[in-house]
Every structure is written in C-alpha cells, then in structure tokens.
Amino acid sequence: MTTVEQRAPVALAPVGEVGRPGWGHRPGSVKMARRIRSLKDHLVAYGLLSPAIVVFAIFFYLPAIYLVYISFFHWGVLSSATQFVGLQNFRRLFAQPLFWHSLATSGYYTLVMIPATVLLALGIALVLREAVTARRGGVWRAAVFLPHVTPVVATSIIWIWIFNPQFGLANFVLTSLHLPALGWLDTTAWALPAVMIDSLWHSLGLYVVIFLAGLANVPRDLVEVARLDGARRRRIFWRIIWPLLSPTTFFVVILATVNSWQAFSQIYTMTGGPHGGAGGPAFSTTTDSLLVYQTAFSFDHFSLASAMALVLFVIILVLTLLQKWISNKVVFYR
Amino acid sequence: MTRIELDGVEKTFGSDQVVAGVDLTMPDGELTVLLGPSGCGKTTTLRMIAGLEQLSGGELRFDGQRMNEAPPERRRVGMVFQSYALYPHMTVAANLSFGLASRPNRGPRRRAKAQERARVLEIARLLEIDHVLDHRPRELSGGQRQRVALGRALIREPDVFLLDEPLSNLDANLRERMRMELARLHAELPITTVYVTHDQGEALTLADQLVVMHEGRIRQAASPALVYDRPADTFVAGFLGSPGMNLWTVPAAGPGGAGDRGDVRLASELLAMHGVGTEATTVGIRPEHLELVRGEPGLAARVRCQVRVVENLGSHLLVHAALASEPGSAVVVKLDVGSGVRRGDRIELGAREDHVHLFDLETTRRLEPAGRGGAVVVVAGDGAREAAGAR
Numbered sequence: 095m096t097t098v099e100q101r102a103p104v105a106l107a108p109v110g111e112v113g114r115p116g117w118g119h120r121p122g123s124v125k126m127a128r129r130i131r132s133l134k135d136h137l138v139a140y141g142l143l144s145p146a147i148v149v150f151a152i153f154f155y156l157p158a159i160y161l162v163y164i165s166f167f168h169w170g171v172l173s174s175a176t177q178f179v180g181l182q183n184f185r186r187l188f189a190q191p192l193f194w195h196s197l198a199t200s201g202y203y204t205l206v207m208i209p210a211t212v213l214l215a216l217g218i219a220l221v222l223r224e225a226v227t228a229r230r231g232g233v234w235r236a237a238v239f240l241p242h243v244t245p246v247v248a249t250s251i252i253w254i255w256i257f258n259p260q261f262g263l264a265n266f267v268l269t270s271l272h273l274p275a276l277g278w279l280d281t282t283a284w285a286l287p288a289v290m291i292d293s294l295w296h297s298l299g300l301y302v303v304i305f306l307a308g309l310a311n312v313p314r315d316l317v318e319v320a321r322l323d324g325a326r327r328r329r330i331f332w333r334i335i336w337p338l339l340s341p342t343t344f345f346v347v348i349l350a351t352v353n354s355w356q357a358f359s360q361i362y363t364m365t366g367g368p369h370g371g372a373g374g375p376a377f378s379t380t381t382d383s384l385l386v387y388q389t390a391f392s393f394d395h396f397s398l399a400s401a402m403a404l405v406l407f408v409i410i411l412v413l414t415l416l417q418k419w420i421s422n423k424v425v426f427y428r
Numbered sequence: 429m430t431r432i433e434l435d436g437v438e439k440t441f442g443s444d445q446v447v448a449g450v451d452l453t454m455p456d457g458e459l460t461v462l463l464g465p466s467g468c469g470k471t472t473t474l475r476m477i478a479g480l481e482q483l484s485g486g487e488l489r490f491d492g493q494r495m496n497e498a499p500p501e502r503r504r505v506g507m508v509f510q511s512y513a514l515y516p517h518m519t520v521a522a523n524l525s526f527g528l529a530s531r532p533n534r535g536p537r538r539r540a541k542a543q544e545r546a547r548v549l550e551i552a553r554l555l556e557i558d559h560v561l562d563h564r565p566r567e568l569s570g571g572q573r574q575r576v577a578l579g580r581a582l583i584r585e586p587d588v589f590l591l592d593e594p595l596s597n598l599d600a601n602l603r604e605r606m607r608m609e610l611a612r613l614h615a616e617l618p619i620t621t622v623y624v625t626h627d628q629g630e631a632l633t634l635a636d637q638l639v640v641m642h643e644g645r646i647r648q649a650a651s652p653a654l655v656y657d658r659p660a661d662t663f664v665a666g667f668l669g670s671p672g673m674n675l676w677t678v679p680a681a682g683p684g685g686a687g688d689r690g691d692v693r694l695a696s697e698l699l700a701m702h703g704v705g706t707e708a709t710t711v712g713i714r715p716e717h718l719e720l721v722r723g724e725p726g727l728a729a730r731v732r733c734q735v736r737v738v739e740n741l742g743s744h745l746l747v748h749a750a751l752a753s754e755p756g757s758a759v760v761v762k763l764d765v766g767s768g769v770r771r772g773d774r775i776e777l778g779a780r781e782d783h784v785h786l787f788d789l790e791t792t793r794r795l796e797p798a799g800r801g802g803a804v805v806v807v808a809g810d811g812a813r814e815a816a817g818a819r
Binding site for chain 2: 318321324329334337
C-alpha cells in the first residue's frame, strides 16, 4: 500500500495535481487519479476518431435510420406534409407486380453473377498464380485489376458501343465465329446478359486479387506432398486446394451477392440514354435497386422507395445469414 | 529396393549456385544422412531426389535408370517434411489413405476401399496412432503428428524414403525417443532412406553413411565413425563433435627442431609420418582426447595453455583455455571432475599419436599418415574422389 501511495504523485504529474497538500496520502485519491487519466485517454481516442465517426454518422447511419423512419410515413421531397401511414407503403409495394418482377430480375442477375464470378475469377487466379511468380508478374496482376479501378459509368458507355447491334465489337466477334448476331441491349432476352458481361469485366479484377491472396495462403508443401502421394492435378485441386481455399471462396460469394443485389450504375448507364428510361427494354433490366432509384427520384415516392430499400436490405441480410449458416458446414477454417 | 546415384548434380536459383556438383551413391536399403549447416544445399539435394526441384546439371539415377525428368508422382518416393505438411482438413485416417486412393488403377472401388482401410489400420498400429484415426491434425500432439507424417510416407511402400529435418519441431525429450523409433523403423523396413538434418547427434546415431555438406559441396561421405575419427578437412573436423575439434595453426618450426611450434610441441616422428617438414600447418585434437600431462613420455603432441573458464557439467569439466603465448586462441578440453583445474592455472595438455590430426594449411585437407589403410573419402573442390590413404 505504501508503495502505491508513494507513487501516486508521480502518476498524477500529468494532471497537474502534484503540489496539492495531503493529496498523495488519501487512498481514494489514487483511484480518482486513475479514473481521470483513463477518461483523458478515452477523450483523446474519441477525439482522433471523431472525424471518421462524424462522416460515417452523417452519410451512412443517419440516412439508414431515416430510411427506416420514412418507410412508415407518407413523405416526399417536394411535399411538405409528413403523415404516418403505418405499413401502407409495404402493402402497396407487395401489391405491385413490377416490384415482384424487379426482385425476380435481381435474383436472376445474382444467380448468374455468383457462379460466373467464382468460376472466372478462380480460373484467372489459377492461371495467373504461375505468371505472377515469374518475372514481370506484377504487370499481369495490374492488368487484371485495372478494369476495377475505372469508373463504372465511363466504361459502361464503352460497353454500349461494344454491344451496338450494327457496328459493335460483340457482334463482330460473333459473326466472325459464324454465330448469329444479337440485338443485345435492344432485346429483352439479351439486355441483362449484356449488363452482366460488363459487370463481370468490371468486377473480376478485385475477385482475382482476392483469390490470388487465398491461393498464396495454401501451403506449398501440402501440394508437394500430395504430388508425392501420387495425386494428379485435378485431384490435388479438388481435394487439397479447393477445401483450403473455401474461406476465400465464401468471402467472394458474399461480396458478389451483395454487389449483385446492389448493382445500379452499369444498369442505369447501359439501359438509359438513347434507349429511353433505364431498366428497359420492357423492364427486362429493372432490378430492385434500379426500381428503388426510379421510384424515389423519378416519381418522388420517397417513402415507397424507402420501404423497397428496406426489403432489399432484409433480403441481402437473410441471404448473407443463410450463406454463413451453410458456410459453417462446408468452409474449413484452419 | 533402390540404389540412388547422384552424378555431378547441380542446382542454381538465378545466379545462386546452391548445389555445386554432388557425386554420391546411396546404397540400397541403407540410411544416408545429409548433414550440414543451414544453407549448405542438403534440403535442395533431397528435393531434387524427390522430384520437387529440377536438376540444373548432372544426372540422378534410381537403380541405374535416369530420373531427371520423372515427375514426383512417378518416383515411388515417400517424404516427411519438416512442417509435417499434414492435410489440415482431413482426419488422420484420410491423411494416411490419401496416397493409396490416388493410385491410378485402384481396381473395383469397394474392394479397393476395404483394402485401403486394412492397410491404414496396419500402418497406424505399427506407428501406434490407431487410437487417433478420427482426429484432425490440429488435435494431435507434436509426436503424433510426426507419426502420421511418417505413416503417410510409408503407407504406399515407397522405394525411397526421404526425411527433411523430421525431428526439428519436437522438444528435446521427444526428439530422442523419436530418433530411437526411427532407428527401429529403419531396421524393420529396410528402405533406402535419405535423412537431412543439421543435428549431429541424429546424424551420428542414425547414419549408415554420413555425408557432410558445406556451401553446396560434399566435404566428406563415409561411415559416421570414419567421419568422426578421420575428418577429411578442417570444416568437417570443426563441425562434428560437441564441442568441435580444437584447430590450431602452428607456425613454422622454431630453433628446437621440426616439432617446436611455440606452445604446441609435436613429435618429429608424427610430422615425418604425415610428410610435414618445418613449414606451418594446422593441428587438430578433439577436446575429449586431450589430457593433463603428468610427465608421461611418448605423447605425440603437447600443448601449453592458460585456463580461462571452467564449466562443471556434472559428468566432466569443460575447460576453456588459451595458448599460453596467444591470449586470443582457443583450447577446449574435457577433463575429469576431480582434476582440480581452476581459472588462471597454467596447464600442459597432451594427446596420443592416433588422436592428433594434421591438415594442409592451404587446402585445409587432412594429411593422412603414411602406412595407414585408406578408406575412400570424398573431398570438396572439383568433386573428384580420392583415396585419402594414397597420400
């Protein structure tokens, strides 16, 4: 006890209490000093964090909370009256065929994008794995990652030209392979696949880099010992690499799911413009997130759009939880 | 049953020559230990035998057949990695049977599976891991992991068994026990085995043939006893033994005749036998071969020194001293606990003729006494063999 009391004035020095008479001899004062000190530390920490907290609060948390709030009201940017309507927005939403259609479109988009993303990104990563260890490997990695750095809107405009039915590159490739030319963005069947190709091109780089990191984490000696065990390439991949890569694959699947449900810019850019309102032709590319935007900003139904966004949030949350639940059974964490 | 031959084997990584012309024969069924400090090329040599590294030069033969281009899965090699490299997502049983199930022609599936299960159980019993077959590697102790790694390498009855520092991740007690078990295993299953280690205790106890490597070259390849008793050069002499051999560079002969080398006095018959005249040379004597001189005549070497530190190791004293006229030099000697040597004492040590080694000052190679039978000793340099006794 005596040592603690003797040390107290030293501990207090930064708070500026050293000179106070009798201060160092009261046991309670030590506790107090510690508390002040820890409070000071916390204040400093929160002070340093505050710019980030403020930005996050203003641009993420407050709008999100406000979105939940207005989904239960009748609310518009231009209308001043705010009126509580309970679940009416949701009832209207579920009665709207276009909403269900947009969910189906988003589901279709996501269901194609996830396997395509995993297959292509993993395939490219496997090929690149050999290349990146060679000389100038970094050039390859950069080349694959580059599309992801470009602005979606700008590159989507280029993809509009590629998918131009008359003089686009896509149809040129198809016809030179003696395949029939397609109407792409002008047809209900091929407009969404065209958007998918653009999205894949744009997003793959990120996933390839994630898979490359995952592959680098598979210990080399496991692959070597499997070779000595007599296993061929295919068996090594499916029995060794694939299970050990499962946490990475799971991460990619989650990311791809969220990104697919939220896909917006490329759809808005590619199906809008000269083609009239985005989401066409005949709503074939109207995904959930696009419908949210249009409902809010084209038709000024903010509260309806908020309700829609809330449903979208719940869907993504449920999907992610479902994936998490499945992952506990199939993903191997070391 | 396979005889492994390395013929001028080289390996370069970029501009780095890691293995520089290794000639070596590993006889059928024998255990060859590759010993050396880290970076000496021993693991790379092992990986080339396994097929995990391509040879940059030379030829590798199994039973006379060139293997340079054979992929690892075709070499019938079992290997234990330093890290054990167990498949972390599989049970012990699955780890063991993975190699069996990888065979191209397994035959009817159900029968193959039943046979594989029986074989897994057999090898698990041999290694005493049959009670952990359902466990994952992370649930096992270090020693059990080690056994699983051994079992996985042995289960396919390989022609060649390769071990890369297999005991280095175990604690001291377990290491000694596993070392004994490896010796037992090798006696029961006489497979041609190559064992890489930097631990000379393992090397000396396990090896049929001991190969000392340094800077990508073989410094000596012979039986452990021969390597210990007649080291091929000063590197091998200093590397082997604990502590290693005392090595002193003695100046040219003084006024007292050919044997007068300052604090070290050598018998002139010894010098003559080794073909050494009055020129400077390197003398080597192991710490356990030096004894306190109490006027005995006929000792081939005598050393005058001053004691700096005395370590009492219970069974003996380890005395660190320096040559009397050269305070920077080192003399290490093992003496009886009762010898009463203290720090600061000036003592005289002596050694018998067959315990005194002479080395050429320039080439660092051993000078073999005339008239002693010569065993084949491989020495560094151009990779050539020479009969050391021919000198």
